[in-house]
Amino acid sequence: AQKVTQAQTEISVVEKEDVTLDCVYETRDTTYYLFWYKQPPSGELVFLIRRNSFDEQNEISGRYSWNFQKSTSSFNFTITASQVVDSAVYFCASSYNFNKFYFGSGTKLNVKP
Amino acid sequence: SQTIHQWPATLVQPVGSPLSLECTVEGTSNPNLYWYRQAAGRGLQLLFYSVGIGQISSEVPQNLSASRPQDRQFILSSKKLLLSDSGFYLCAWSVPGRAETQYFGPGTRLLVL
Numbered sequence: 001a002q003k004v005t006q007a008q009t010e011i012s013v014v015e016k017e018d019v020t021l022d023c024v025y026e027t028r029d030t031t032y033y034l035f036w037y038k039q040p041p042s043g044e045l046v047f048l049i050r051r052n053s054f055d056e057q058n059e060i061s062g063r064y065s066w067n068f069q070k071s072t073s074s075f076n077f078t079i080t081a082s083q084v085v086d087s088a089v090y091f092c093a094s095s096y097n098f099n100k101f102y103f104g105s106g107t108k109l110n111v112k113p
Numbered sequence: 114s115q116t117i118h119q120w121p122a123t124l125v126q127p128v129g130s131p132l133s134l135e136c137t138v139e140g141t142s143n144p145n146l147y148w149y150r151q152a153a154g155r156g157l158q159l160l161f162y163s164v165g166i167g168q169i170s171s172e173v174p175q176n177l178s179a180s181r182p183q184d185r186q187f188i189l190s191s192k193k194l195l196l197s198d199s200g201f202y203l204c205a206w207s208v209p210g211r212a213e214t215q216y217f218g219p220g221t222r223l224l225v226l
Contacts, residue, residue, distance in 0.1 A: 037217075043203075045217040047215075047217075091157070100159065101157075103156050104156060106156055
């Protein structure tokens with residue numbers, strides 16, 4: 001079975017600070033997929049990124065970057081120069097088949113002006 | 114483009130009353146459909162998923178049921194609500210396939226009193 005752990009329950013930063021959200025996954029499968037979602041106060045989950053287990057290249061999208069390291073089973077998410085609009089709950093998830101996603105418990109990010 | 118709708122957005126129901134939440138997807142055919150529940154301040158729990166009309170798989174035994182009467186319609190029901198059914202219900206869809214990205218609807222907030 002798969003398991004995703006987001007040890008940080010809540011993080012508070014001041015605007016313009018960089019912040020990293022940790023995600024550790026457990027799996028026995030060689031092929032799997034990892035995801036990050038953002039849940040703003042409105043509640044809808046917004047898809048941010050999907051990576052497969054064969055692609056360890058880090059990815060950058062604007063102020064967002066993701067660090068995938070199979071050696072430590074981690075898929076961490078960094079927001080550079082955080083903004084108030086980044087305040088949300090962020091979920092990491094994994095999947096190895098087309099039906100089941102395993103979500104972490106989420107990290108609530110508070111960005112203060 | 115694809116869109117996913119859920120209604121109602123908010124619902125307050127007494128214990129023992131029936132429930133019907135609806136989810137519809139536009140702009141795609143034969144999607145995989147999912148129902149999740151998110152208890153206050155917690156992660157997502159997969160309740161049901163469907164790979165086709167009339168095909169429902171249950172993940173968690175409880176007093177809820179799901180149906181898929183049409184290709185792009187997914188309904189979550191209960192005959193008698195419990196207090197513990199309160200939460201945020203999210204519907205999601207994905208393209209059929211291996212660990213495809215799931216895209217979420219706006220959710221329904223259910224409060225059982």
